[in-house]
Amino acid sequence: MQPKHTTFLLVGIIIVLAAILVGMLVYVRNQPVQPRTFQPLVEIQPMEPDSSVWGINFPNQWNSFQKTAANNIATTYGGSSQLSWLERDPRQLILFKGMPFSRDYNEDRGHANSLIDLRHTKRLNLNPEDPKRSPGTCYSCKTADAPRLWAEMGTTEFYKTFFGDLGQQVNHPVGCANCHEAGTMRLIVTNPALEEALQAQGKDWTTFSRQEMRSIVCANCHVEYYFEGPGRYLVFPWSRGTTVEEMWEYYENELVNGEKFADWVYPDTQTRMIKVQHPEYELFTASSTHYNAGLACADCHMPYVRDGAAKYSSHDVKSPLLMPELSCGQCHSDVQYVVRRVNLIQDQVYNTKIAAEDAIVDAINALAAASANPNADPALLEQARLLHRRAHFYWDFISAENSMGFHNPEYALKILAEATNFARQAQMLAAQAVNDVSLLKTGTFYQQGNP
Numbered sequence: 001m002q003p004k005h006t007t008f009l010l011v012g013i014i015i016v017l018a019a020i021l022v023g024m025l026v027y028v029r030n031q032p033v034q035p036r037t038f039q040p041l042v043e044i045q046p047m048e049p050d051s052s053v054w055g056i057n058f059p060n061q062w063n064s065f066q067k068t069a070a071n072n073i074a075t076t077y078g079g080s081s082q083l084s085w086l087e088r089d090p091r092q093l094i095l096f097k098g099m100p101f102s103r104d105y106n107e108d109r110g111h112a113n114s115l116i117d118l119r120h121t122k123r124l125n126l127n128p129e130d131p132k133r134s135p136g137t138c139y140s141c142k143t144a145d146a147p148r149l150w151a152e153m154g155t156t157e158f159y160k161t162f163f164g165d166l167g168q169q170v171n172h173p174v175g176c177a178n179c180h181e182a183g184t185m186r187l188i189v190t191n192p193a194l195e196e197a198l199q200a201q202g203k204d205w206t207t208f209s210r211q212e213m214r215s216i217v218c219a220n221c222h223v224e225y226y227f228e229g230p231g232r233y234l235v236f237p238w239s240r241g242t243t244v245e246e247m248w249e250y251y252e253n254e255l256v257n258g259e260k261f262a263d264w265v266y267p268d269t270q271t272r273m274i275k276v277q278h279p280e281y282e283l284f285t286a287s288s289t290h291y292n293a294g295l296a297c298a299d300c301h302m303p304y305v306r307d308g309a310a311k312y313s314s315h316d317v318k319s320p321l322l323m324p325e326l327s328c329g330q331c332h333s334d335v336q337y338v339v340r341r342v343n344l345i346q347d348q349v350y351n352t353k354i355a356a357e358d359a360i361v362d363a364i365n366a367l368a369a370a371s372a373n374p375n376a377d378p379a380l381l382e383q384a385r386l387l388h389r390r391a392h393f394y395w396d397f398i399s400a401e402n403s404m405g406f407h408n409p410e411y412a413l414k415i416l417a418e419a420t421n422f423a424r425q426a427q428m429l430a431a432q433a434v435n436d437v438s439l440l441k442t443g444t445f446y447q448q449g450n451p
């Protein structure tokens, strides 16, 4: 080939390549800029109750959240099947005699079921004639409509509106608006009772670290609370602190209309009783090993998962025992070992809990017999009732807490040991009040047969 032809050919190739390159650069330049940061597809209104609207912008979080609707696998002491605690452990029919938990008490399920499960519970009192019928307060922890309604109606009005009436404006289960601020997506305190409880302790959550927020959002609901006064105002008994001892002091000393608070009066013993709710936050934060190591609720219950290149927090909130590789495997290399530890801890706590229940049943039987005796020493009876109230409160603090002690094993066992001690003291004082040693007999639950 002639050198001249070679030059032409080379120049031709170079021109063609240059043209392609220029064309490509022009094409690329004309493409829209790929967002580096997140671009919302829809604008979410403040306190939007419908999680599916948020889901348009955040499909991974929304899809994982929706899984909580169908979860139904049981673990030994938890999981998402609606097993009845009353059938499993009939002592609780005696312990809760005279109050709604003796009618219906099932294991909890996932967040998407919160509204259905609330509306189906036999614990509700919907009788329009009854002044003590269930208040709107019950909706506080069950629906993403609550933040919007608190803002629109005010908290006082929300609480005192009767359950059936408020329910007409409630259509969504727990959702994004219970934990996030629309727009910024930051985690926030949404429940006014939590806001007030933190204030009472001199704490300002807007100064909390990110890790603290990953637990405090759960404290919007997973806490001990009570309804105060005729307006059924929602209060967390936290002003003296959040341990069982500090909350007991609260209930003994903060009087409501000159009286100690009581959820109900035990029928046969006339004891003023407290029903504990679900103090997951309080048990976990009472210096548990994991809390002291800096963990938050979300570390075990909302582990990170991957979708291709994207990493997000699983919003399929459930028992970590159903996903131990994700929940525990981030930190513990021997996942099977720690799961076996959980099983062992829970068995020990469960057996200790049953022993406390047996002691409380013995106390109730002795106290009921003594209360029916007109010659009983009234001062000793009062002391025995106070011990019954205290034994029940301590026992229920662990029983109503949903981890069967795992969130804080040592403290759970200590609290149950104290419950047993208080119950046995109550029984002894009741026997002394009527001078009748036959009331000291133990194991009365087994002698009576199952109720």
Ligand code: HEC
Pocket: 075, 076, 077, 078, 079, 080, 108, 215, 218, 219, 222, 280, 281, 282, 284, 285, 290, 295, 296, 297, 298, 299, 300, 301, 318, 319, 320, 321, 342, 402, 403, 404, 406, 407
């Ligand atoms: C170190 C891991 C870990 C941390 C941190 C943790 N949990 Fe748990 N949680 C567990 C385990 C394990 C169980 C027991 C599950 C079972 O029995 O199936 C549990 C049980 C529960 C349950 C009952 C689950 C069910 O299946 O019914 C709830 C509710 C719960 N935790 C809420 C919380 C809250 C709220 C926090 C923070 C205050 C928290 N957890 C912190 C590990 C953890």
Ligand code: HEC
Pocket: 071, 078, 079, 080, 081, 107, 108, 109, 110, 111, 113, 114, 115, 117, 118, 140, 141, 142, 143, 174, 175, 178, 179, 214, 215, 217, 218, 219, 220, 221, 222, 297, 298, 301, 302, 317, 318, 319
């Ligand atoms: C707005 C109230 C609310 C908030 C906030 C909330 N929960 Fe719940 N949670 C509930 C209710 C109500 C249930 C029980 C629903 C049912 O049984 O239908 C529940 C159930 C659960 C369960 C049991 C699920 C199952 O399948 O058994 C776990 C675990 C749990 N929550 C953990 C958490 C954690 C961790 C946080 C914080 C990241 C949190 N929750 C925040 C109200 C809330």
Ligand code: HEC
Pocket: 051, 052, 054, 055, 058, 061, 062, 065, 174, 175, 176, 177, 178, 179, 180, 185, 187, 210, 213, 214, 217, 218, 298, 302, 311, 312, 313, 314, 315
């Ligand atoms: C029970 C409380 C709770 C609810 C309900 C909730 N989230 Fe979250 N969300 C969290 C927590 C805790 C984190 C972790 C935040 C962190 O690590 O700073 C989170 C993180 C996020 C993030 C940041 C990215 C990530 O995955 O870590 C987005 C986006 C998000 N959630 C969207 C949603 C959407 C959409 C909904 C409703 C479908 C929703 N969340 C419902 C508690 C909640």
Ligand code: HEC
Pocket: 289, 290, 293, 295, 299, 300, 320, 321, 324, 327, 328, 329, 330, 331, 332, 338, 339, 341, 342
């Ligand atoms: C973010 C890290 C982290 C995660 C996630 C985590 N752990 Fe731990 N765990 C720790 C640390 C730190 C300790 C304390 C170790 C020590 O003191 O030697 C610990 C201790 C323990 C212990 C021993 C506690 C004792 O007092 O005997 C058990 C059991 C355990 N974890 C179980 C679990 C289980 C089950 C899960 C999952 C549900 C889990 N952990 C998730 C960090 C974690």
